[in-house]
Amino acid sequence: MTQSPAPAATASAPAPPGAEVTVSVEDVHVSYRVYDDPETGLKQIVAGGRRRRFRTIRALRGVSFDVYRGESLGVIGPNGSGKSTLLAAMTGLLPLESGRIRGRSRPALLGVSAALRPSLSGRRNIVIGGLALGMTREEVRGCLDEIADFAGLGDFLDLPMRTYSSGMRARLLFAIATVRIPEVLLIDEALAVGDQQFRNRSRRRIDEIRASAGSVVLVTHDLKEVTDGCDRAIWLDAGLIQAQGDPAEVAGAYESSVGTT
Amino acid sequence: MTDGDDGPPLFDLTDPPSVSDYLRDVWRRREFAVVVPAQDLRALNMDTALGQFWHLVNPALMIGVYFLIFGVILDARAGVDNYLGFLVIGVVVFHLTQRIVQDAAVSLSRNEGLIRSIQFPRILLPLSTVNGQTLGFLPALGVAAVTLLATGEVPGWRWLAMVAVLAGQYVFNLGAALIVARLGAVVRDVNQLLPHVFRLLFYISGVLFSVETFVTDETWRRLFALNPIYDIITCARWCLLGGSVSAAVVVGFVVWSLVLSVCGFVVFSRAERSFGR
Numbered sequence: 001m002t003q004s005p006a007p008a009a010t011a012s013a014p015a016p017p018g019a020e021v022t023v024s025v026e027d028v029h030v031s032y033r034v035y036d037d038p039e040t041g042l043k044q045i046v047a048g049g050r051r052r053r054f055r056t057i058r059a060l061r062g063v064s065f066d067v068y069r070g071e072s073l074g075v076i077g078p079n080g081s082g083k084s085t086l087l088a089a090m091t092g093l094l095p096l097e098s099g100r101i102r103g104r105s106r107p108a109l110l111g112v113s114a115a116l117r118p119s120l121s122g123r124r125n126i127v128i129g130g131l132a133l134g135m136t137r138e139e140v141r142g143c144l145d146e147i148a149d150f151a152g153l154g155d156f157l158d159l160p161m162r163t164y165s166s167g168m169r170a171r172l173l174f175a176i177a178t179v180r181i182p183e184v185l186l187i188d189e190a191l192a193v194g195d196q197q198f199r200n201r202s203r204r205r206i207d208e209i210r211a212s213a214g215s216v217v218l219v220t221h222d223l224k225e226v227t228d229g230c231d232r233a234i235w236l237d238a239g240l241i242q243a244q245g246d247p248a249e250v251a252g253a254y255e256s257s258v259g260t261t
Numbered sequence: 262m263t264d265g266d267d268g269p270p271l272f273d274l275t276d277p278p279s280v281s282d283y284l285r286d287v288w289r290r291r292e293f294a295v296v297v298p299a300q301d302l303r304a305l306n307m308d309t310a311l312g313q314f315w316h317l318v319n320p321a322l323m324i325g326v327y328f329l330i331f332g333v334i335l336d337a338r339a340g341v342d343n344y345l346g347f348l349v350i351g352v353v354v355f356h357l358t359q360r361i362v363q364d365a366a367v368s369l370s371r372n373e374g375l376i377r378s379i380q381f382p383r384i385l386l387p388l389s390t391v392n393g394q395t396l397g398f399l400p401a402l403g404v405a406a407v408t409l410l411a412t413g414e415v416p417g418w419r420w421l422a423m424v425a426v427l428a429g430q431y432v433f434n435l436g437a438a439l440i441v442a443r444l445g446a447v448v449r450d451v452n453q454l455l456p457h458v459f460r461l462l463f464y465i466s467g468v469l470f471s472v473e474t475f476v477t478d479e480t481w482r483r484l485f486a487l488n489p490i491y492d493i494i495t496c497a498r499w500c501l502l503g504g505s506v507s508a509a510v511v512v513g514f515v516v517w518s519l520v521l522s523v524c525g526f527v528v529f530s531r532a533e534r535s536f537g538r
Contacts, residue, residue: 021271023274024271088377091274091380092274093380093534095275095534096275100275101273101274101275102272102273102274103271103274104270104271104272106274106380107274108379108380109378111379112378112379114372114377114379115297115375115379119307119308120300120304127296127300128296128297131292131293131296131297132375132379132381133379134289134381136289137292137296
C-alpha cells in the first residue's frame with residue numbers, strides 16, 4: 001500500500017498487528033444519479049414549471065478502512081447513510097467516482113432472492129439459486145439435501161415458493177446463499193428475519209465462516225448483534241465514517257448521537 | 262499497515278476482467294443461461310388449463326390467423342406454389358428474431374436486483390433471453406414441419422441445411438440481442454420503439470408475399486438482400502421449400518451474423534460495469 005489513507009472524519013483505526021488484510025477500501029466516493037420527480041399539479045403545469053431533471057445523490061464521500069482475515073466487522077448507521085452502497089461497492093459491482101477497493105478475492109453479498117422464482121418449487125429454486133451463485137448443476141445436486149435440511153422445508157420442497165411462510169422463505173434464502181462460502185462474506189440485514197431458532201442457526205453458520213479464515217462484514221440496525229457478534233464496528237453517517245473500532249464504544253457513540261429511544 | 266506476506270496479492274476489485282477471463286467465466290456458468298430460461302418457460306403457462314400445450318397451440322393459432330387474412334381474404338399467394346408452407350416458414354423465423362430482440366431490450370432492467378446483488382458476467386442475461394426464446398421456438402418449428410409435410414413437401418437433403426440456417430440465425434439473434442440489451446439499459450425508450458421497428462420489418466422482409474414476384478427491379482432486389490431478416494427467411498425457404506436463392510442473400514446472411522455478433526459482444530462488454538446502477 002502506498003500510504004495510509006486518513007480522511008478527516010475517520011477516527012483512529014486499530015490495526016491488529018500482523019493481521020492479513022482481505023479487503024482494503026481507500027477513500028471511496030460513490031454517487032447516484034436519480035430521476036427527480038417533483039409534484040406536478042395543475043398549478044405547476046400552468047406556471048410552466050414541469051421540468052424533470054436528474055439529481056445526484058452522494059452516497060459515499062470518502063470512506064477508508066481495511067477488513068482483516070478472520071474478523072467480523074459490523075457496520076451501523078441510520079437509514080440512508082450509505083451502508084448498503086458500501087457493501088455493493090465492496091463487491092466491485094458499483095463504479096466508483098474515485099478511490100479504490102482492493103481484495104485478495106472477490107467479496108460476495110449474501111443474497112440470492114433476486115434470482116429466485118416464487119411460482120417455482122423450492123427444489124427448482126435451489127438449483128436456480130446455486131447456478132446464479134456460480135455453481136454447476138452437478139454441484140447443486142450434491143448439496144440439495146443439505147440446503148433443504150437447513151431450511152427445514154420438509155414436505156414443502158416440491159411446492160411453489162410463494163406458498164412458504166416468511167420464516168421458511170428466509171431460511172431457504174439463507175441456506176442457498178451460504179452454500180458456497182466466499183472468503184469475504186457481506187451481509188445486509190439478513191439476520192433480522194426469522195425466528196430465534198433460525199437466528200441461532202445462522203449465527204452458527206457465520207461463526208463457521210469466520211473459523212474457516214474468512215471475513216464477515218455485517219450491516220445491521222441491531223446494535224446488540226454488533227456488540228455481541230462483531231470484533232470491530234464502523235459507524236457510517238451521511239456517507240462518512242464517524243467512528244470505527246471497538247464495537248461497544250462505536251455502538252455507544254452512535255446510540256448517544258441518535259438519543260436513547 | 263501491511264498487506265501481509267502470505268496469500269495472493271491484493272488486486273483492484275473494480276478492474277474489468279480480461280476478455281479471455283470473461284469468456285472463461287461465461288463458459289463456467291453456461292448452465293445458468295440454459296436452465297434458468299427453461300424453468301421460466303415452464304413457469305409461463307403453469308397456471309393455464311392447457312399448460313405446456315400452449316407452446317404448440319400458440320404458433321399454430323398465429324399461423325392460422327395469418328393464413329386466413331393474407332392467404333384467403335387478401336390473397337397474397339401470387340407466385341407461390343405452397344403458400345401455407347411459405348407463410349409458416351416466414352412467420353416462425355421472423356417471430357423468433359422479433360421476440361428475442363424485444364425481450365433482450367428489457368433483459369437487464371428486469372434483472373436489476375440480480376445485477377445489484379450477485380457478481381456474474383452480465384452477458385448471461387441477454388444470452389438467457391436468446392436461449393429461452395429459442396427453446397420456446399422449438400415447438401413452433403415442429404408445427405412448421407408438420408404443416409410442410411401436410412402440404413405435400415417431401416424432406417430431402419436440403420432439410421438438413423436448415424440446421425446451418427438455424428445456427429446462423431442464433432448467432433445473428435445473439436448479436437442483435439447484445440446491442441439492443443445495451444441500448445435498452447441506457448435508453449429505456451427503446452422498448453417502446455421496437456414494436457414499430459418490427460412492424461415495419463415484417464412488411465419489408467417478405468414474410469407474407471414473394472419478393473421475387475412483386476419486386477421486379479434488380480436494384481430494389483439488391484436492397485432487399487441488405488435486410489438480414491429477409492436473408493434468413495429466404496435461406497430457410499430454400500432449405501425447406503426448394504427453389505433458388507441468390508448469392509447476395511447468402512452472403513448478406515453470413516456477413517450480418519458475423520458482424521452483428523462481434524459488434525454486439527464489443528458494444529455490450531464495454532458497458533458491462535455500468536449496468537444496474
